[in-house]
Amino acid sequence: MSSIKNVLYFQSALGVLANMFLLFFYIFIFLGHRPKPMDLISCQLNFVHIMMLLTAGDIWIADLFESLNIENDFKCKATFYINRVMRGLSICITCHLSMVQAVTISPTNSMLAKFKHTLKKYIIYVFFYFWLFNLSFSSNQIFSAGAYINVSVTNQIKVSKYCSHFPMNNIRDLILLVTTLRDVFLVGVMLTTSTYMVIILFRHQRQCKHLHSTRHLRASPEKRATKTILLLVVFFVFMYWVDFFISSTSILLGRYDPVILTVQKFVMNAYPTITPLVQISSDHRICQQVFLKGTIFFFF
Template identity: 75%
Template sequence: MSLIKHILNFQTVFGVLANMSLLFFYTVINLAHRFKPMDLISCQLTFIHIVMVLVGGDLWLTDLFESLNFENDFKCKATFYISRVMRGLSICLTCLLSVFQAVTISPNTSLLAKFKHKLKTYTTNAFFYIWSFNLSFTSICIFYVVGFTNVTESNQMKVTKYCSLFSMNYITRSLILTVTVFRDVFLVGVMLTTSAYMVIILFRHQRQCKHLHSISHMRASPEKRATQTILLLVVFFVVMYWVDFIISSTSVLLWKYDPVILTVQKFMMNAYPTITPLVQISSDRRIINILKSLWSMCHPIS
């Protein structure tokens, strides 16, 4: 387990550094310009991923609470609440990013074209509803999370080394499960639908370009690169999400705590927020230009 813990700690440090670097690049890029709606979504998603990696890795939160002499019960509730809110925000904003890009690249003759001129307003409103829903809905669950005790109770399931989950009544459990599953399935469905739509547009665009230019002289436009990046992120997110969902559902159904399963789940939950900034940095031409400029400054040609 010590090796696995070291791997998780390395993943946490690497994920935080990668996301902080991405956030720094977005700040530099937009200092002299207004934030574009796409960058606003990406910045929020990057911040959320920083918190997700920190809380999921459990590298700093335990030491922080212990240094402040917080009770174990408060630590469990805070960690659980933050992690669930960030998880919900991650899937919502990833879906919003996919929808935004689909509208952006849609042809002027499509039904989505009429939303282009109001994208900024719609995005701002979406931020308000997304944050409000996730902050309020997740608050219901914290009443059932408590600090773990050695007292054996049939209605208490140990979910981490220090925390446990009390069983809920049928109505509450059904309500939370129904809303969560509906939200996640709906958002994943929207992401897959918009992804398929973007693939069709890219395919049509590429086919048209072949008639106008030779393939050897074709260069990917910024919109095409951004679309390909988002498609890659959506596919990766969907895969990681369903793996995490299966692991979580298995633990709840069996009503059993397994340290190995919990460790695997933490690793899978942190995989997406760790890989995302690397994909965005490597595919954003603006960031690549900044890196080239920094490299030129540090290594001037003599």
């Protein structure tokens, strides 16, 4: 198990470093230029993913709490609550990212074109709503998670070395139902916007073939950004359903098998780890800045 835990540490460390790199990069952009809506959304997503990785399972913050000799019950409630809030924000912001890009690349004669000028105006309000919604509807984790007690009559489900889930009551069942409906709705919106963007790209590709030779075609920044977001959305939806299947299986079995729990942690951390790497490789501004700084450093 130590080798598996080392893999999880490496995965989370890689994700945290990549997200921090992008977070600082976007902060420098905001200080020097007028930020674009996509930059604001990406910056928010990077911060959320850093917190997700830091609060995943018994890694990082959980170990910090243990070293500070903080009570196990508080540690469990804090890590579970923060992680669930960040997971909710991740799906909301990813959905928002796909919607904004779909509006951005929509033709001028489409119904979505009229929303292009209002995106930046209301983007801060959208972020505020996302945070308020997820902070409220993830509050059930404060009551459903707690320190593990080695007593079978509590019907608790052990999910880590120190933490467990306790039986749900009617209110927490309702909150769980609402959050599940939220996730299903947002995944549906992501699939819809992704299909729309694929159609737009396909039409644009056909038009370009009639005007130019395929050999001389170059992808525009909007097209590259659209392909990147499509890749992220598809990867997110796939990882979401894998995680959902693992969680549902564990709930039906009434326990969390250590192997299944480890696989679930790896799946949960996959999206926040892969996302910044895809963003770094696809954003030409990062490549230009790194090349420019490297060149200056080489000469001086």
